[in-house]
Amino acid sequence: MNRLADHLTQLRTRGRKALSLFVTAGYPSVDSTVPLVVELSKSGVDLIELGIPFSDPIADGPTIQMSSETALRNGMTLQRTLEMAEEIRKRCSVPLVLMGYANPVYTYGTKKFVSRCAEIGVDGMIIPDVPLEESAEFQRLSQEHNIAMVFLAAPTTPDERLIQLDEHSTGFLYCVSITGVTGARQGLANQAEEFLQRARRCVKRNPLLVGFGIATPEDARRVGSISDGVIIGSALMKVIGNASGNHVVENAIRFITPIRNALDTLE
Amino acid sequence: MNQIIETLPDKTGHFGKFGGRFVPETLISALHDLECAYFSIKGDAAFQAEFKSLLQDYVGRPTPLYFAKQLTARYEKARIYLKREDLCHTGAHKINNTIGQILLAKYLGKTRIIAETGAGQHGVATATVSAMMGLQCAVYMGTEDMARQEINVTRMRLLGAEVIPVTSGTRTLKDATNDALRDWVATVRDTFYVIGSVVGPHPYPMIVRDFQSVIGRETKQQILEKEKHLPSHLIACVGGGSNSLGLFYDFLSDDVRMIGVEAAGFGVASGKHAATLTAGTPGILHGSYSYVLQDAAGQILPAHSISAGLDYPGVGPEHSYLKDIGRVKYVSVTDEEALEATFRLTSCEGILPALESSHALAYLEYLMPQTSPNDTVVVNLSGRGEKDLPTIIQAWTKRGQKELR
Numbered sequence: 001m002n003r004l005a006d007h008l009t010q011l012r013t014r015g016r017k018a019l020s021l022f023v024t025a026g027y028p029s030v031d032s033t034v035p036l037v038v039e040l041s042k043s044g045v046d047l048i049e050l051g052i053p054f055s056d057p058i059a060d061g062p063t064i065q066m067s068s069e070t071a072l073r074n075g076m077t078l079q080r081t082l083e084m085a086e087e088i089r090k091r092c093s094v095p096l097v098l099m100g101y102a103n104p105v106y107t108y109g110t111k112k113f114v115s116r117c118a119e120i121g122v123d124g125m126i127i128p129d130v131p132l133e134e135s136a137e138f139q140r141l142s143q144e145h146n147i148a149m150v151f152l153a154a155p156t157t158p159d160e161r162l163i164q165l166d167e168h169s170t171g172f173l174y175c176v177s178i179t180g181v182t183g184a185r186q187g188l189a190n191q192a193e194e195f196l197q198r199a200r201r202c203v204k205r206n207p208l209l210v211g212f213g214i215a216t217p218e219d220a221r222r223v224g225s226i227s228d229g230v231i232i233g234s235a236l237m238k239v240i241g242n243a244s245g246n247h248v249v250e251n252a253i254r255f256i257t258p259i260r261n262a263l264d265t266l267e
Numbered sequence: 268m269n270q271i272i273e274t275l276p277d278k279t280g281h282f283g284k285f286g287g288r289f290v291p292e293t294l295i296s297a298l299h300d301l302e303c304a305y306f307s308i309k310g311d312a313a314f315q316a317e318f319k320s321l322l323q324d325y326v327g328r329p330t331p332l333y334f335a336k337q338l339t340a341r342y343e344k345a346r347i348y349l350k351r352e353d354l355c356h357t358g359a360h361k362i363n364n365t366i367g368q369i370l371l372a373k374y375l376g377k378t379r380i381i382a383e384t385g386a387g388q389h390g391v392a393t394a395t396v397s398a399m400m401g402l403q404c405a406v407y408m409g410t411e412d413m414a415r416q417e418i419n420v421t422r423m424r425l426l427g428a429e430v431i432p433v434t435s436g437t438r439t440l441k442d443a444t445n446d447a448l449r450d451w452v453a454t455v456r457d458t459f460y461v462i463g464s465v466v467g468p469h470p471y472p473m474i475v476r477d478f479q480s481v482i483g484r485e486t487k488q489q490i491l492e493k494e495k496h497l498p499s500h501l502i503a504c505v506g507g508g509s510n511s512l513g514l515f516y517d518f519l520s521d522d523v524r525m526i527g528v529e530a531a532g533f534g535v536a537s538g539k540h541a542a543t544l545t546a547g548t549p550g551i552l553h554g555s556y557s558y559v560l561q562d563a564a565g566q567i568l569p570a571h572s573i574s575a576g577l578d579y580p581g582v583g584p585e586h587s588y589l590k591d592i593g594r595v596k597y598v599s600v601t602d603e604e605a606l607e608a609t610f611r612l613t614s615c616e617g618i619l620p621a622l623e624s625s626h627a628l629a630y631l632e633y634l635m636p637q638t639s640p641n642d643t644v645v646v647n648l649s650g651r652g653e654k655d656l657p658t659i660i661q662a663w664t665k666r667g668q669k670e671l672r
Contacts, residue, residue: 055436055566056552058448059291065435077564102289103551107565129289129551133279154293156455161296179293180453 004047004123004148004171007095008207008228011046017263018172018229019220020047020209021236021256022099024067025084026076027053028241032248034087036240039249041094044260046229047209049126050088052081052100059128061183063234067241078104082116089121097124097150097171102134114141124148124171132161132168139168148172153203155179155195162202173206174231175199177213177223183234184215189222196226217262224263232259272519272594275585280469282588288468290448290554297455302470304375309477314370321366322481325399326356328363330482332489332645337615342635345499345642349618350486352510352649359621359650360482360510362392365461367478369396372459379458380404383447385412385440385506386576386623387419388650389463394428404428407447409438412575419654437569440579444553464507465583468554472583479513486645487517494643500634501525503647504626505597506541506577508586510649515595524596527586528630530572531599541570542599543582544590557584573602573658574622576650604629606662609652621650622658 011018021040025033037048053071057064078100085096098117105113105127117125124147130138132151142149148171153162156179166173177192178185192210199208210223211231220230236252243251275282288298308314322328331354335347352360365382372380380397383406384390390406397404406423410432413420423430436442444466451460465472465479490498501518503511505527515525532540540546543558550559552567560568560580570580589595600608605622608629613619620628627646638644652659 056441056445058445058553059293059452061449069436072566077566079564101551103559103561103567104565106551106556107561107563128291129554131288131290131292131295133295134287134289152292154291154295156293156296158296165292176291176293179455181449 002123002146002148002170004095004097007046008172012207012228015267017224017266018046018207018209019044019256019260019263020049020229020231021045022049022051022231022233024051024053024064024071024237025081026071026074027067027237028070028248030074030076033084034091036249036252037088037094038091040252040256041092043253043256045094045256047095047097049097049099049231050081050085052078052098052104054101054104057101059181061181061234063237064182067237078108082120085122086120095123097126097148098122099126102127102129110137111141114145114147117147118145122147124150126150126152126174128152132165142170150174152176153199159198159202162199166203166205169206172209172228173203175208175210175227177210180212182212185213188213188219192223193226196223200226217258220259221262221265224266230263273516275588276469276473282585283591285557285584285587286469286472286555288554289551289556290468291452293452294455294468298468298470300375304371305470305474308371308374314374318367318370322363326362326366327354328481329485329489330354332486332493334493335616338612341615342631344635344640345638345644347631348490348498348643348645349648350482350514350645352482352647353618353620353624353651357388357392357395358653359388359392360479360513361389361463362396363481363513364463364475364478364509365389365392365396368459368461368474369400369402372402372461373400375459377457377459378403379454380461381407381447381450381458382461382463383407383440383443384463385443385578386574387412387416387423387654388576390423390428390430391419391426393461394423394426397428398426405431405450407431407433407443407450409433409440409443411438412440412443415658416575416654439575441567441570448553464509465512465585466507466553466555466581472555472585475509476512476516476585479509480516482510482513482647483515483517486514490643490645497521497523498645499524499638499642500644502528502627502630502634502644504528504577504623504649505544505582505586506530506579506623507581508583510647512583512585514647519594525594526630526634527595527597528626529597529599530574530577530626531601532571532573534601535599539571540599541572541577541579543580544586544597545599549587552581555584557587558582573605574626576621576623577626598630600626600629604632606659609659610663618648619652620648621652622655624649
């Protein structure tokens, strides 16, 4: 079993809800990312998704679009994202997943990318615009290098496809809470509930982590109660985007602490 | 080999290694539904009859194949014909596809239509057909394009469509497509996304090609009537590539040379161009694997063309395939050359072409000297130039309104 799957299964056995954070690499500044991730790893975070910036992020709402644009302006590339991952891995053992769109990965070389991830000690990858149908090469490489290949499932995914995704996904299954792009919105939990009940019925192998639009302790508590954990991205990017210099880490921790506490009430 | 080209894409939506379906999971089931619906209407007599009748009575098809006598006389080489897509209702070939897709939307029971637009022609065509069929319509358009295609913006609003300004990225067609996709990710249950070119995830490149292939079918019939033989050359401009593929498709197995003309902007060497097949590399943009303009790290580069409809850093996957197997030759001409071709056609044939179509016309300067009087060249005049008048007039004034020839 891969390290990520192992870690998440352990959490499940202990009854602890996973808290996963998405951080755009190089946002708000190139120097901010590594210290931020290292500090977060000491603050009750179970998983970090390091976002590879891309010029045309079609699954993302305005906040993550903006964070990607800024990161690209800061000179970020996939190469530099891998260097950050390497630095993070030297400094802490938090489970680490790289998340990014297909094109920079293809341009870098899929094979080179996955083997580099393995060398560094990255635990998994999420490529939101590579659905099951286009994933043969990624799946083969993920098995070869023992790196999790996490698939996404959405409210529009039919039952039989949920079962298929569960068969192919490794590490966890990323449940997209709502029909839409990333970013905070009202009434999230109610919309997510129906889908998550259905996903629970269909998905037997993988832990279910839920992302897109989760922004408050209340969102986290409600979504966490019907899943194995939550993923927070846009809301965190918003918090650190407004911070200057040293306040990035401070603001991030202040933001996630009540969310961690809300999840812990579910244990 | 040519025998099998027409059967593509394969079952998984690929043209050789190109194409596919690189989209977020949320859209996958909608694309499955679309594909199923499309295959069922493809063989459905009632659907095809309705489509055909609208093309005839609403669009004005068949469009003429006009023998350009004066233009032919200018070169004293091959006989030049113009396929007059500029005479379609709303002024360009775009509406052929729009009618097909909106009929498909009704078949699927969708109540809201969205589209992206660059030059505004696809947006106008979509707004027009939505108005005619009583459907709600929203069009995404980059603010850069809104500024240079003001008339089309107002026209879409008159037609009852909401024009949604796109301010992200390069503020042109690429970003309008991103935002239309994001809208669709959120509204996929009741919304149909009418893609305007042979781009996007499978099955769009196939559907758009099929709906546009009426251009080539008519051309074949018309040229056989007029000349009693097939043309030697077909020329069309390529942005995403719908008018060119529409013209080429029916001739793919024939002994006909085909040339796709891309926008070289300020020149390919300047880096400010939209010549994706000429100067790009394979990559993934807007849901398919195809040639794209990108930097060494896989970030999509901004395109440039004087023509908003060609100002796009991607191209349809079938074109990428046709390039790689050598079936179609892809070339490029600059903004300047396209403008000269605009002036030339206007003054010698009394036809004002769209700046997009002028790129195809401009290539005649290179092609004609290599042809003989026994050859026949068909140029797809994909749209009319009224929408470009501000740009054309500005350029004309700048060059001192010299005598044209």
